[in-house]
Amino acid sequence: MKPTGWFQIGWSAEIAPGATKAMKYFGEDMVAFRTEDGKLVVMDAHCKHLGAHLAYGGKVKGDCIACPYHGWEWNSQGANIHVPYQDKPTGAKLRTRHIIERHGIIFMWHDPAGGAPREGWELPDLFTGVPQVPAREEDFYPCYPHAVVDKPGERIHPQMVVENAPDTTHFHFTHGTPECPELLWFDTSDGSWRSEMGFKSPKTKEVALSLYTLAPCISLSFTIFNGQSVKYRLILTATPVDEETSDFRVNYFFPRDPASPDVMPESLRAFARQTVELFEEDARMWRHQIFVQRPVFAKQDIAGYTAMRKWSERFYEAAEGPTPMRAVEAL
Template identity: 45%
Template sequence: MNLKELPFSMKPVGWFQIGWSGEFPVGEVKALRYFGEDLVAFRGEDGVLRLMNAHCHHLGAHLGHGGKVKDNCITCPYHGWVWSGEGKNVEIPYQENTVNKRLKTWPVTEQHGCIFMWHDPTNSAPRWELPHMFDSFREFSDRDESEFYPIFPHGTRRWPDEPVHPQITFENSVDSMHFRYVHNSPLDPMLLEMDIRDNDSVFRTLFGFKSVRTNNIEMTFDTRTSGVGCSFNVFKGAYNYRVLFSATPIDDEKSELFNTIWWERKDGEEGDMPVAIQDRIKNEILTTVDEDLVVWRHQKYVDRPMLAKQDVKAFNQLRKWQAGFYDLPAAE
């Protein structure tokens, strides 16, 4: 996909996944790059994860390469300057005074073992909250996180450096026909419900799969797409599992994609995910993004697509909603 030809930028407003909690243990430092920015993430001794611009204001060393956690701060590997989790210079080890200079910090949130950063070109504070993989689906399912196997590491996979815009990936949320051709589904899901909720921050769809034998709907999946960064999905039927799919811009040419699976435990089961389930998730669910990428990597964005009659309302409503996450004025 030629991202330079798209009619929208790679810098939308919203929450975007940057990893899983298991990748960020206390006391460790991690270099990241998203939205064209070199970033550093570290978890202080208080257990809180911080995210900030990576280059020390002294001589530009990258704090993510050799930097060390000191209490709830990060120490530059070059000359030992210490920066607080709020981005403030709090210590220069060889002089008494510090500098009145701050590193930019980025809001982060962790929920159900996943980590998200807030991106807003106006530097506004988060304008909305993310859906929650469990609390947001109470009217659809009463299952709690403790009733599922741990997601990390066996229920996770990432695709770095993909030439794909996040917005393109979430058009799948209204596209029922691609299941047959891309994923070899024996049935086409039916779009049962569609609405916009949570102060216009979430696009929700409900699909149903009919049984070949009875012609009744025997499996449903409820999708909550937050902005153009994350899609929370609950599948209910013969198998009850949940999927978080996320796409985060790295720069103006590439994104990083994430897939996370919550697989329901059987009654009384404890401990880690059995190998048989690990293999099934790896071979049947995590690979669905591979199938989509065959199309996404080479797709040309069509601004005025020729749509089948059944697709017109859903695609038009989704794209109109997606347009609201670009070029927003600063929040009051």
């Protein structure tokens, strides 16, 4: 439950300038706060003086958060810069996290060893990251707050997010599509998982709807539905909270309606509300599913699933615990 990569920890609009929020991910208590000039900061939650949680009663002052217990101030770099009742600060530091805000979503880098984001592990852009179907973000409605699914505290491993990428047959049996798509290609040469599934027209037998997937790590799946009448994008995320649970979120981006470019129409909001059931169709499987280390594959599964499992190994760097291709007994 401690893979390396980028993870969603919330939405930007949840934290206004001067606001704070308590968070817990990877078994660690954190405080998020936005400075008065708009910078988002995420750091260790507990003041190093006597352990107060900075999110509960802490006040934002400029680019600092002041402890509610004794007023010690910690700046956006995590440094103690002010103790109200002595001449000099202590020099103590709280660990800060590497944050990217993109598409109205807050992403946090996690490395079990505490390292910084690495070259070659960049967070992709939903609108420019898939060269086959480039788009402009301004042509889509923001996902938050009307087109998101929020499922905190699920007893589901984040690996389940990417296990769907090569899985063509579940569309029919789990989601009820008339036909199963075909996995047209997949590629992991740049460090990410990239693939295309094609839903063929029953009449023409030609691909009528393509589903492109870009997964930069096991916790994120960027998906583009591209057909003549279906053109929307989503980001599915899973972020471990502790050794047993993860927060799952789905973020939908719908093309703007020229008749209502500034306000998402109720028809799209209604569709977005129905996407909760789409998530549940998968989650009802995931909540009771075990991870099969050496699956018995159908012939059409072998190439995609084997590539997926091999690719996902790179994100499990912690010394302890099993990985998708290696059982714990072998460690």
